Amino acid sequence: GESVGLHLPTLSVQEGDNSIINCAYSNSASDYFIWYKQESGKGPQFIIDIRSNMDKRQGQRVTVLLNKTVKHLSLQIAATQPGDSAVYFCAENRPSGGSYIPTFGRGTSLIVHP
């Protein structure tokens, strides 16, 4: 079936460490992926996106890697800070009849310990 899923529901790291959050997808036709951050009581906040014609994209302290061969993407956060504590969702725009349906994974809770 078509799905976007996450390997780990919770990730605990020490402040200053690098964090890696993983995501698997199964729809090989998906060609646009987004990472969102959701803090408690807030809506998802866009972090970074990547198209399938790329395998890496960097932002400020964040990097997204896309491996189309194994249908896997990851979000790397450098020098993780307490303010990075949140739930992180990967999402894909799944093709549907000429349009796209955004499909979210279940989310990984990142806990940063000071």
Add this chain to the structure above:
Amino acid sequence: EPEVTQTPSHQVTQMGQEVILRCVPISNHLYFYWYRQILGQKVEFLVSFYNNEISEKSEIFDDQFSVERPDGSNFTLKIRSTKLEDSAMYFCASSGGRGQNQPQHFGDGTRLSIL
């Protein structure tokens, strides 16, 4: 920075009653979306809306749901006869372009509690 705003932040309604959730998307955006997030679960797509009509909808978006853009700024989700299982966070989102290659900007949601 422009943002999507949603009202109310919390809505408590009796089962069987109608409820309208309101959203003001970012002013120059053209595509609008509603999502649902049941507590502790993933964000689920409900419907997308463009040019005054529904573009896509999920299986969740059945006949009890409807959307409307009554004027140039508001975008509403109506649930006609609420059920207990409609209790969830409802998020509105908007984007400047059609789905592909266009991240969506989300509001902070309306918590809907059905009693």
